[in-house]
Amino acid sequence: MTNAQRAEVLTQALPYIQKYNNKIIVVKYGGNAMINDELKDAVMGDIVLMSLIGIKVVLVHGGGPEITQMLNQVGKKSEFVNGLRVTDKETVDIVQMVLAGKVNKNLVNLLHHKGGNAIGLCGIDGHMIEAEVLNPELGYVGEITNVNVAPIIDVLEKGYIPVISTVGCDKEGNVYNINADTAAAKIAGILGAESLISMTDIEGILRDKDDPSTLISKIYTNEAPALIEEGVISGGMIPKVECCIDAINSGVRKVFIIDGRIPHSILIETLTNEGIGTMFVRGE
Numbered sequence: 001m002t003n004a005q006r007a008e009v010l011t012q013a014l015p016y017i018q019k020y021n022n023k024i025i026v027v028k029y030g031g032n033a034m035i036n037d038e039l040k041d042a043v044m045g046d047i048v049l050m051s052l053i054g055i056k057v058v059l060v061h062g063g064g065p066e067i068t069q070m071l072n073q074v075g076k077k078s079e080f081v082n083g084l085r086v087t088d089k090e091t092v093d094i095v096q097m098v099l100a101g102k103v104n105k106n107l108v109n110l111l112h113h114k115g116g117n118a119i120g121l122c123g124i125d126g127h128m129i130e131a132e133v134l135n136p137e138l139g140y141v142g143e144i145t146n147v148n149v150a151p152i153i154d155v156l157e158k159g160y161i162p163v164i165s166t167v168g169c170d171k172e173g174n175v176y177n178i179n180a181d182t183a184a185a186k187i188a189g190i191l192g193a194e195s196l197i198s199m200t201d202i203e204g205i206l207r208d209k210d211d212p213s214t215l216i217s218k219i220y221t222n223e224a225p226a227l228i229e230e231g232v233i234s235g236g237m238i239p240k241v242e243c244c245i246d247a248i249n250s251g252v253r254k255v256f257i258i259d260g261r262i263p264h265s266i267l268i269e270t271l272t273n274e275g276i277g278t279m280f281v282r283g284e
Contacts, residue, residue, distance in 0.1 A: 013271040020270065021054040023194035024156070026252075028184035029107075030062040031201040033260030040110065042263045043199075047161060048116035050270065056156050059118075059163045060187060062180035063103040070098050083236055084134075084141050087177045092140035095177045099165040100124070107163050118161040124175065126151040129168035129183060131176040142168045142176025147186045185243040189250025196247050197269060198240065199260030204278035205241070207232055217275070220283045221248050244280045255280040 027047065033039040050057050067085070068078050071094060079086040087095060100122035111118035123129025128151050131142030155162040164187070166178040181198060188196040205227070207214040219227065224245055227233045233241050244255040258265045258277030268276045 012273075016271040017053050020050075020194060022056065024056045024058060024188075024191050025050065025270070026058045026060060026184055026188035026191065026193045026196045027266065028060050028062075028180055028196065028198040029260075030064070030180055031199055031260045033199050033265075034061065034063070035065055036261075039261065039263065041114075043260070043266065044107070044110045044116075045114050046264055046266045048111060048114040049267070051116055051161050055270075057161050058152060058156070058187065058191065058193070059107070059161060060180060060184040061099075061103065061107060061163065061165060063099050063165070066103050067095055067098050070094050081135075081138060083239070084138055084179070085177060086138055087140040089140065092175050092177055096122075096124075096167050096175050099167055104163055104165040111161055111163070116161055117159060118163050119155050120163045120165070121151060121155065122165040123168040123178060123183065127169060128152070128164075129166070129178055129186075130170060131168035131178060132170055133176075140174065140176050142170075142178045144168065144178065144182060144186055145170075147183075147190050149187060149190050152187065152191065179239075181240050181243040185247040185250070185252075185255075188247050188252045188255075193247075193252050195254045195256065195270075196244070196252050197256045197258060197266060198244070199265070200240070200257055201259070201261060202237075202257075203259045204257050204276075205233060205237070216278055218279050218281065220281060221245050222283070224280075241280075248280055248282050253281075 033043050047057050104120040108118045108120040128148050130146040131144050134141045134143040152162045166180045166183040168176045168178045203212050203215050205216045247255050256269050256277050256279050258269050265276055
């Protein structure tokens, strides 16, 4: 790439830099992009770049594979019901240790290594994410009852990137495992984020799941129920899409489901005209 081509790329990105300057973007980080070291390195670099050009990035992460790995090490088998991990008292202690400890601090460390400033938070800090039992059969899996974004705003105003692990608590001090998609949607809505970007292991919403060329680039909120009924949106994508719709209904302007397996997919979506993945917007 010549210097002139590099300059042209920056020039083309300028309108998007101006558009998102001083705006909040919530990134839900998970999937293969979180496991693959090369992809993780690229994602953290992208987030630092976005922060340095004036975008207020809030990073919300899960860590399912790391939790499973730790449970295996202590000889505890993982059990799932409808995609949700059955979480007894021992398991929720491990969830808290892995998410709020190892995974969260590793991401904070990597962001600093990339030249950014980040602070790690979890839903327990400041009782940011309050929850109650979602289903007694699932144990300490939480349904969010309240989100207090004051700690996130404080961190943003000080110029840091908040990195949030999705464990919550109740007023009695019980700790809960919280679905990261749900938490990211709630946080984005209350913050009034410009956009929510959900990183997944698929290209986006495909009309034919076996044909990447059938990617649906834009879905209006009132189209989603019909797509679910037709089976275009099915299985594990249904709760993800429902979170996207909830975020839009809560005031987020745009929500994106993008393929986190593609290097720099966040930048492609945010700073180019073509974009990537599927965008959800309000309306018909």
